Amino acid sequence: MLLAWQGIAGAQPVPRLKGLPPKKDASVRKSTPALAPGSPWQLLANQPPVLDYTDCGPGNPILLTDGTVLLADNGCQDWWKLTPDEFGSYVNGTWTQLASLPDGYSPLYHSSAVLPDGRVIIEGGEYNFSNGVFHAVWTDQGAIYDPLANTWTLVAPPPFFGGFGPFPRTIGDAQSVVLFDGTFMQANCCTDQAALLNANTLTWTQTGKNKFDINDEEGWTLLPNKKVLTVDAYVGQYDPTGMNFELYNPASGKWSSGGAGTAVQLWDSAADCGGSGFASFEVGPAVLMNDGSVFATGANACGAAHTAIFKGSWKAGPDFPDDLGIADGPAALELNGKVLMMASPFIFQTPSTFLEWDGDNLTEISPAPNASNDSSFYGNMLVLPTGQILFTDFFFVSVYNPSDTYNPAWAPRIQSAPVRISPGGSYLITGHRFNGMSQGAAYGDDQQSATNYPLVRITNNTTGHVFYSRTHDHSSMAVAFNGLVSTHFDVPATQEPGPSQLVVVANGIPSAPVALTVE
Known part of the structure; x- marks a missing residue:
């Protein structure tokens, strides 16, 4: 929008607003758009x-x-x-x-x-x-x-x-x-x-x-x-x-x-x-x-x-x-x-x-x-x-779904992680590039959706089921940062037991996995 009120020199005589969401009705949902083959x-x-x-x-x-x-x-x-x-x-x-x-x-x-x-x-x-x-x-x-x-x-x-x-x-x-x-x-x-x-x-x-x-x-x-x-x-x-x-x-x-x-x-x-x-x-x-x-x-x-x-x-x-x-x-x-x-x-x-x-x-x-x-x-x-x-x-x-893959140099690198964890437990993990190379996404002036912070994903070796542990209290939010970063992760109570693989993910790019056991 453009401000144009008394006291703001050089602006338009009336404010200009960004448009409102388009009005919709039930027919919109019924007319789900078709995607081209291979889209x-x-x-x-x-x-x-x-x-x-x-x-x-x-x-x-x-x-x-x-x-x-x-x-x-x-x-x-x-x-x-x-x-x-x-x-x-x-x-x-x-x-x-x-x-x-x-x-x-x-x-x-x-x-x-x-x-x-x-x-x-x-x-x-x-x-x-x-x-x-x-x-x-x-x-x-x-x-x-x-x-x-x-x-x-x-x-x-x-x-x-x-x-x-x-x-x-x-x-x-x-x-x-x-x-x-x-x-x-x-x-x-x-x-x-x-x-x-x-x-x-x-x-x-x-x-x-x-x-x-x-x-x-x-x-x-x-x-x-x-x-x-x-x-x-x-x-x-x-x-x-x-x-x-x-x-x-x-x-x-x-x-x-x-x-x-x-x-x-x-x-x-x-x-x-x-x-x-x-x-x-x-x-x-x-x-x-x-x-x-x-x-x-x-x-x-x-x-x-x-x-x-x-x-x-x-x-x-x-x-x-x-x-x-x-x-x-x-x-x-x-x-x-x-x-x-x-x-x-x-x-x-x-x-x-x-x-x-x-x-x-x-x-x-x-x-x-x-x-x-x-x-x-x-x-x-x-x-x-x-x-x-x-x-x-x-x-x-x-x-x-982007084509191609990522350069491994952009990926997070785990330095220290626990080898045994329990459902409901909280742990510390450290490494490099935990916040990724960028904030990820942007939008003009408002509606920010940055993702420059680490996620922890644990996959059970037997079932292939995927679990995310809630991360919090990251030591840094710097982008493209070469220094050591730490974060805490809380293992969900529903985490399946047994041998598993843990990765740190930033902006959609995972680290190399580390093996651990969920007890």
């Missing part, structure tokens, strides 16, 4: 039984540290959990309804993250749903989900956050990130402010001084040097050809502008088709790749959008074909090192097109189910422990 896409055998399918719909998937997937009835209060079957298949998994959000908080387009202790936090929301209507309020509400207790707890907003117009304090559709040390950092969509959360006391401290512009529409990418990258969207200070980017240094708590700029313009200024009055200020996702480069995608109301590659400095990438771009939308790092992404024409238009970036070429691939009815901003992606990419679009839930 890399699979619909889940069991679709989530969301309660309000007309106004809301499945979205914002989040990977819990026990291998299950948290899924929102996007824009409504209800949440669901996808549990893989006994052989680890998410396609054949089952759904369980979880606790609903507290009364009064039903956000759409909010931030989200998994904390090092395994809890999930969501903050803000561009809209809040009540009495059958989505209200544009840029809410400052937030909540934490405890998967052990199956409860949501409201989180008081940063008291120092400001707002605009009739909204004295906002968070809205803002970006967030878990920093390398496990600290959760939250932006205010509508100012240049940011805050750090103390997850134990649920209190906030200010950070992010020297920001070039307000945070609106921008995304955050965690880098291997522990800094955070953002591409500026110039909301409130329109520059038709602006190409500034910034780096956040957690050591100083300050932003600094990056110098020469992004090589091509990534945010939509509508410079060639009306200027500031028509600009959406949207930008696409930016994904850290295994070689340390960031592939950043753009939006453009006037035609094909640009891409750019960052690795200390910027160079132009290929333009999207056919007037495509990503004015909010998902992208994800595949286990083979390619970036999967969802694009659509101009700003918030349909249909959608799916592409892959392999480091050299941007190539169109087979469409996802229902792609013809989707705009890019409908989509969310999540990297599963199987290496598949889970995809939602307010209609259906499916997975993408």
Whole structure:
């Protein structure tokens, strides 16, 4: 969305909001889209039984540290959990309804993250749903989900956050990130402010001084040097050809502008088709790749959008074909090192097109189910422990099966692990690359679905049954980190006894297995 209220110079005369979920009825479910033979896409055998399918719909998937997937009835209060079957298949998994959000908080387009202790936090929301209507309020509400207790707890907003117009304090559709040390950092969509959360006391401290512009529409990418990258969207200070980017240094708590700029313009200024009055200020996702480069995608109301590659400095990438771009939308790092992404024409238009970036070429691939009815901003992606990419679009839930495999250099490496464990026990495991090479997936400014944390998967040698142990209290959340990392894992009470194989999984890539015995 674009802020354009009194006190924000250079903005449009009226606010521009991101579109709402498409209205649906029962006929949509009966018209399950057919997939072409050999398609890399699979619909889940069991679709989530969301309660309000007309106004809301499945979205914002989040990977819990026990291998299950948290899924929102996007824009409504209800949440669901996808549990893989006994052989680890998410396609054949089952759904369980979880606790609903507290009364009064039903956000759409909010931030989200998994904390090092395994809890999930969501903050803000561009809209809040009540009495059958989505209200544009840029809410400052937030909540934490405890998967052990199956409860949501409201989180008081940063008291120092400001707002605009009739909204004295906002968070809205803002970006967030878990920093390398496990600290959760939250932006205010509508100012240049940011805050750090103390997850134990649920209190906030200010950070992010020297920001070039307000945070609106921008995304955050965690880098291997522990800094955070953002591409500026110039909301409130329109520059038709602006190409500034910034780096956040957690050591100083300050932003600094990056110098020469992004090589091509990534945010939509509508410079060639009306200027500031028509600009959406949207930008696409930016994904850290295994070689340390960031592939950043753009939006453009006037035609094909640009891409750019960052690795200390910027160079132009290929333009999207056919007037495509990503004015909010998902992208994800595949286990083979390619970036999967969802694009659509101009700003918030349909249909959608799916592409892959392999480091050299941007190539169109087979469409996802229902792609013809989707705009890019409908989509969310999540990297599963199987290496598949889970995809939602307010209609259906499916997975993408990447081709090829991974480079062993990208895999976690176990240094120490127990050789005997018991159901219900808790253990320490250490090693390297436990957080993977990247955050995994990204989406414009909101709806984060990072997976840069270790999962523990144990497979029984006799039955082949797969169990995930809940991990928690990781010593680091740094990406592409060569140092030693530890985490704790809690063995489920249902773990089968006998000889088994344990792997640590990060972003869908498993370590070499270690043998152990479940007693």
